[in-house]
Amino acid sequence: xxxxxxxxxxxxxxxxxxxxxxxLAEYFREAPEPDRLWTIALLSGRRPKRTVTSTLLRTWAxxxxxxxxxxxxxxxxxxxxxxxxxxxxxxDPSRQSDRSLADWIGVVRGLGKAEEAERKAAVxxxxxxLDRTERFVFNKLITGGFRMGVSQKLMTRALSQxxxxxxxxxxxxxxxDWSPESTSFRALILEHDPAADLSKPYPFxxxxxxxxxxxxxxxxxxxxxxxxxxxxxxQLVLRGGAHHxxxxxxxLMTDRFPEFARLIDFVPPGTVIxxxxxxxxxxxxxxxxxxxxxxxxxxxxxxxxxxxxxxxxAYDLLEWEGQDIRALPFAERRAILDDLIAPLPTExxxxxxxxxxxxxxxxxAAERAKSREMDAEGVMxxxxxxxxxxxxxxxxxxxxxxDPLVIDAVLIYAQQGHGRRANLFTDFTxxxxxGDALVPFTKAYSGLTDEEFRRITAWVRRxxxxxxxxxxxxxxxxxxxxAFEGIQESPRHKSGVALRFPRMSRWRHDKxxxxxxxxDDLKDMLAAYGGATP
Amino acid sequence: xxxLERRDxxxxxxxxxxxxxxxxxxxxxxxxxxADPLLSFTxxxxxxxxxxxxxxxxxxVDRALITHxxxxxxxxxxxxxxATEAAAPVIRHRLGExxxxxxxxxxxxDVGGVRVSFHPAGHVPGSxxxxxxxxxxxxVVSGDYKTEPDGLCEPFEPVRCHAFISECTFGLPVFQWRxxxxxxxxxxxxxxxxxxxxxxxxxxxxxxxxxxRVLATLDPEAGPILTHGAVENxxxxxxxxxxxxxxTIRVTPDTKGRDHPGALVVAPPSALxxxxxxxxxxxxxxxxxxxxxxRGVRRRRAADRGFVMSDHADWDGLxxxxxxxxxxxxxxxxxxxxxxxxxxxxxxxDAGIVETAWEGESLDQTDEAEA
Numbered sequence: 001x002x003x004x005x006x007x008x009x010x011x012x013x014x015x016x017x018x019x020x021x022x023x024l025a026e027y028f029r030e031a032p033e034p035d036r037l038w039t040i041a042l043l044s045g046r047r048p049k050r051t052v053t054s055t056l057l058r059t060w061a062x063x064x065x066x067x068x069x070x071x072x073x074x075x076x077x078x079x080x081x082x083x084x085x086x087x088x089x090x091x092d093p094s095r096q097s098d099r100s101l102a103d104w105i106g107v108v109r110g111l112g113k114a115e116e117a118e119r120k121a122a123v124x125x126x127x128x129x130l131d132r133t134e135r136f137v138f139n140k141l142i143t144g145g146f147r148m149g150v151s152q153k154l155m156t157r158a159l160s161q162x163x164x165x166x167x168x169x170x171x172x173x174x175x176x177d178w179s180p181e182s183t184s185f186r187a188l189i190l191e192h193d194p195a196a197d198l199s200k201p202y203p204f205x206x207x208x209x210x211x212x213x214x215x216x217x218x219x220x221x222x223x224x225x226x227x228x229x230x231x232x233x234x235q236l237v238l239r240g241g242a243h244h245x246x247x248x249x250x251x252l253m254t255d256r257f258p259e260f261a262r263l264i265d266f267v268p269p270g271t272v273i274x275x276x277x278x279x280x281x282x283x284x285x286x287x288x289x290x291x292x293x294x295x296x297x298x299x300x301x302x303x304x305x306x307x308x309x310x311x312x313x314a315y316d317l318l319e320w321e322g323q324d325i326r327a328l329p330f331a332e333r334r335a336i337l338d339d340l341i342a343p344l345p346t347e348x349x350x351x352x353x354x355x356x357x358x359x360x361x362x363x364x365a366a367e368r369a370k371s372r373e374m375d376a377e378g379v380m381x382x383x384x385x386x387x388x389x390x391x392x393x394x395x396x397x398x399x400x401x402x403d404p405l406v407i408d409a410v411l412i413y414a415q416q417g418h419g420r421r422a423n424l425f426t427d428f429t430x431x432x433x434x435g436d437a438l439v440p441f442t443k444a445y446s447g448l449t450d451e452e453f454r455r456i457t458a459w460v461r462r463x464x465x466x467x468x469x470x471x472x473x474x475x476x477x478x479x480x481x482x483a484f485e486g487i488q489e490s491p492r493h494k495s496g497v498a499l500r501f502p503r504m505s506r507w508r509h510d511k512x513x514x515x516x517x518x519x520d521d522l523k524d525m526l527a528a529y530g531g532a533t534p
Numbered sequence: 535x536x537x538l539e540r541r542d543x544x545x546x547x548x549x550x551x552x553x554x555x556x557x558x559x560x561x562x563x564x565x566x567x568x569a570d571p572l573l574s575f576t577x578x579x580x581x582x583x584x585x586x587x588x589x590x591x592x593x594x595v596d597r598a599l600i601t602h603x604x605x606x607x608x609x610x611x612x613x614x615x616x617a618t619e620a621a622a623p624v625i626r627h628r629l630g631e632x633x634x635x636x637x638x639x640x641x642x643x644d645v646g647g648v649r650v651s652f653h654p655a656g657h658v659p660g661s662x663x664x665x666x667x668x669x670x671x672x673x674v675v676s677g678d679y680k681t682e683p684d685g686l687c688e689p690f691e692p693v694r695c696h697a698f699i700s701e702c703t704f705g706l707p708v709f710q711w712r713x714x715x716x717x718x719x720x721x722x723x724x725x726x727x728x729x730x731x732x733x734x735x736x737x738x739x740x741x742x743x744x745x746x747r748v749l750a751t752l753d754p755e756a757g758p759i760l761t762h763g764a765v766e767n768x769x770x771x772x773x774x775x776x777x778x779x780x781x782t783i784r785v786t787p788d789t790k791g792r793d794h795p796g797a798l799v800v801a802p803p804s805a806l807x808x809x810x811x812x813x814x815x816x817x818x819x820x821x822x823x824x825x826x827x828x829r830g831v832r833r834r835r836a837a838d839r840g841f842v843m844s845d846h847a848d849w850d851g852l853x854x855x856x857x858x859x860x861x862x863x864x865x866x867x868x869x870x871x872x873x874x875x876x877x878x879x880x881x882x883x884d885a886g887i888v889e890t891a892w893e894g895e896s897l898d899q900t901d902e903a904e905a
Contacts, residue, residue: 012829012832012833013838013839014838015836015837015838016838065707067707068877068880070876071707071873071877072707074706074870074873075706075707075708075873078706078708078828078870079708079828079830080828080830081829081830084828084829085708088708088709088710088827089707089708149833418830421830421834423825423831424834450834
């Protein structure tokens with residue numbers, strides 16, 4: 001654990017990518033193999049099953065620290081992290097331990113079967129022999145959600161340096177349905193057999209936002225374009241008579257979307273399709289809220305299947321006839337995809353995302369301007385001769401989103417942030433004017449610079465008019481431009497609307513409260529862009 | 535007189551022995567006739583009506599007693615100031631031409647019929663708690679304080695009283711400082727590693743107090759130390775008073791990083807990430823602050839390192855200091871006041887909250903001395 005805790009500190013103590021990769025690579029060269037495998041698992045979101053509830057951990061920690069539980073509960077949101085709060089609050093350990101990471105994970109996993117008294121004794125015993133950083137790591141192993149400031153991409157790079165295996169190849173080996181219990185470092189990384197796992201997905205290729213004008217991309221003829229759909233990215237793997245649907249976060253979504261089981265009858269085995277899962281009805285995508293109802297459920301009641309049926313809007317083909325075809329140019333992959341989908345009956349939950357026709361960038365800009373009416377977020381640009389790459393890489397895929405909708409709103413409530421934003425006011429509620437009244441309609445947490453957050457924090461401290469627990473109401477004085485991607489009717493909100501992805505796009509120092517937008521303006525936007533109701 | 539030789543004289547000055555609070559005070563069954571409290575809380579600051587003076591007021595007043603020279607406590611615009619002999623030079627340096635009277639630690643002075651004395655707060659060189667007494671009733675205003683001796687400022691001295699107005703910047707049990715020697719060793723190690731890698735080390739620390747404390751704790755043999763002008767201005771004042779500080783080199787517009795390989799640069803937190811630091815090329819950056827205890831804050835500041843070093847009392851320090859006053863009535867100000875008040879009330883104190891304009895240790899405030 002000492003070595004892993006030292007790695008954690010090294011990663012935590014630098015903001016420089018090269019230093020992080022070097023620290024990780026060294027770890028991957030030197031740590032025992034089971035520890036390496038667990039580290040890879042933790043950094044790719046595979047964590048041991050939770051064996052102790054957070055309620056019990058809090059109670060035990062407060063008791064061990066000699067403070068009342070309420071005081072612990074007050075400190076926790078300020079620190080913003082349960083594992084860290086516990087690590088900070090406990091008294092110093094009385095002894096040391098040199099057990100390995102894999103060993104401690106064994107302890108954590110063993111807790112699942114133990115009686116509560118036994119579990120408590122084991123946790124208190126662990127806390128008493130780990131220093132602050134080790135304790136933090138240990139608590140994280142129990143509570144899950146390990147974030148070490150290292151993306152999977154960086155981890156893959158470090159692992160590549162340590163093993164000499166190419167990054168894209170490694171990225172593929174690390175995909176899919178494995179856990180340190182089901183494999184070994186040797187089997188997964190060093191002696192990888194692609195045929196061993198029928199469900200294994202390919203690494204997703206992710207697009208960058210296009211900030212420069214499209215002219216910067218060169219000749220329009222080199223590019224294909226399609227709508228940017230507002231659903232969830234999915235990779236459908238059809239092999240050996242079974243199907244698996246993976247999310248971008250490498251979660252299996254197969255059971256949530258039973259519709260896709262039918263595709264086994266239409267699509268030959270040895271096919272892997274990349275696309276967007278959309279709730280789809282009457283020949284058009286439904287609002288995202290409809291899909292949201294499906295995401296939250298592990299099993300789907302019949303009623304929901306008819307209310308919010310889904311399909312896969314396919315845009316790429318990664319495997320065909322059992323062959324990995326990612327190296328083929330996009331245009332060729334896309335042609336095979338179109339041939340595959342064209343003969344399917346319309347009720348098959350699979351469509352090809354239509355390619356947009358354009359000869360000039362002006363043509364495409366005109367298509368992009370139609371995005372909202374087409375229920376899309378913008379357009380996607382893909383270079384015709386490009387391979388299907390892995391991870392987020394610049395150059396071949398771009399997302400060119402429509403400009404967000406904006407409205408000028410008045411800041412009325414403020415609340416302190418957590419974790420990274422502790423002791424700053426970062427969570428705000430905004431209102432539009434309605435006669436002399438101010439009607440709250442959205443919250444927003446992001447979009448300001450650190451410097452702006454500092455300034456508004458100082459202002460909130462001086463201009464608090466009332467406190468409701470952690471929420472402060474402030475003098476209505478500051479106007480912010482709120483940008484958002486969509487607007488929907490919502491009976492749950494006082495204003496009657498709900499926004500999608502609201503954020504503060506500008507602090508309108510130039511605007512007095514009297515010039516902020518009104519509830520009528522908001523209703524006009526709802527009428528214009530509210531689209532299909534969920 | 536070198537500051538470290540000052541003796542702990544606070545207890546002796548407390549005239550009448552106060553009854554120690556041993557058990558929770560019972561709620562008084564019948565309200566006693568209440569005289570005006572010795573100190574009251576106004577929108578200008580803490581006010582003593584009997585003596586007609588304010589303590590660390592935030593708006594201009596006729597007579598101000600000042601605990602220490604930080605900008606939120608020593609403000610411009612008062613007609614007359616009173617501060618310790620040790621604090622006055624910095625206050626003069628920061629506020630310019632002011633009418634300031636000084637007092638040694640521990641000496642009792644009559645201000646408008648009220649007995650007033652200043653006692654070390656251990657926060658920054660010259661900082662004081664202010665004790666106020668009339669007709670046997672004793673109040674103490676803590677100002678900012680820390681209980682761990684740092685080898686530079688006059689060590690904190692508990693002062694017994696009936697009512698104690700205490701800061702609680704770090705009034706949460708997650709704030710538990712490690713001993714200063716451990717933190718100093720961490721800073722030295724960081725500096726040494728950077729030097730070995732051919733990098734300059736840039737440490738963000740308050741220009742009054744933290745900066746000098748860091749300077750005084752570092753290994754003087756480790757290499758050249760450069761200081762931002764705001765830090766060096768304070769250094770000059772404190773050196774003239776006899777506070778022991780190692781030699782430092784002031785950064786000027788002509789200073790070039792390559793002329794000082796492996797140096798440590800001490801600058802106010804706001805200088806980190808500014809154009810000012812470009813002259814040093816590739817640097818390793820760090821902050822020294824109590825807020826560095828929280829990983830989230832550390833990450834937000836995006837420095838390479840965060841050293842948990844504060845000039846305010848930690849959780850145990852606050853609780854010990856409050857217990858040592860023997861006071862029954864505690865007022866808490868700047869910090870996690872609501873939570874800390876509730877905790878004190880559970881411990882049996884008659885505890886309240888005072889809203890003040892004092893800021894405690896804020897990583898996000900601009901150090902006014904830089905302006």
